[in-house]
Amino acid sequence: MPGIFTISLDLELYWGVRDSRSFSDYEANLHGERDAIRGILDLFQAHDVHATWATIGFLFFKDIDELRKHLPRVLPDYRRHQLSSYRYIDEHTWGDDDVYHFAPDTIELIRSCAGQEIGTHTFSHYYCLEEGQTIESFRADLQAAMEVAEARGIPITSLVFPRNQGNPAYLPVLDELRIASYRGNENASFYKPRNKQGQSALVRALRLLDAYINLSGYNTYSLEECARKRPFNIPASRFLRPYSHSLASLDSLRLRRIKRAMRDAAIGNRLFHLWWHPHNFGADVKHNLAFLQNILAYYDQLNQRYGMQSCNMGEVAVVLERMHVG
Structure with a gap:
């Protein structure tokens, strides 16, 4: 099997940052996010790149009234209440900002593009390592995410843990619900799964x-x-x-860092997994898309020279299942 180039994107809108950033502070990113998504999809199509869009379940609904009708029976009771998207539903003053909370049209756009997989980022942007939540509330949250997707004809087989808070004790729930794969963390100590309190200044600086x-x-x-x-x-x-x-003056180093890892995967028939949030691109869409274009152009070179293949997480899981059974 040749090397594999995998991309996953965490599709969250404001739900993914609402406990850490005010709307006014992050408005530029949110305002440009849909333009970024369209640009990303155009680049993926141009380079025949497959990707997984790990999508919060809340985004499937058209508005808050529809969402309220589908809340899970068991909700997380985080010790730090501001972490709960469910509390935010009740506390937020709903007005004309649905576009930053719901995106059924965007999900359909992504789904319509070849090679793009809709995965899950849980229903509510659920934090698996925070105090107060339990495996029962995680299961209920994840079931709700799968139900809303499947009601729209989208089977879910891939998961990304919000804030990369992978909890090993919760992996049997994924197996139970027939989720084939998840995105784990890098091996270095400063990438290990942590709750919000564990995100020290040193850890962030090293990353x-x-x-x-x-x-x-x-x-x-x-x-x-x-x-x-x-x-x-x-x-x-x-x-x-x-x-x-x-x-910006260091962008050549940032690009070289990515390219060298991609080349290592291509030469060694290994897997390279790149990820980001679409809202990361929203504040400066042009520069971010240009940087992504450089990465995908390099993938083209690796594909031609070493046969490297682009696969979304679901496609990788199919390959791994064959190897596992064999």
């Missing part, structure tokens, strides 16, 4: 530095390693950080 300088290695993975057990862990290799005016 930022690692985007430009090789601190954690290439983070590419053998398919045999990924196929060891179900549900299959298709780990992250690199977060695609958005354009920053203050760090």
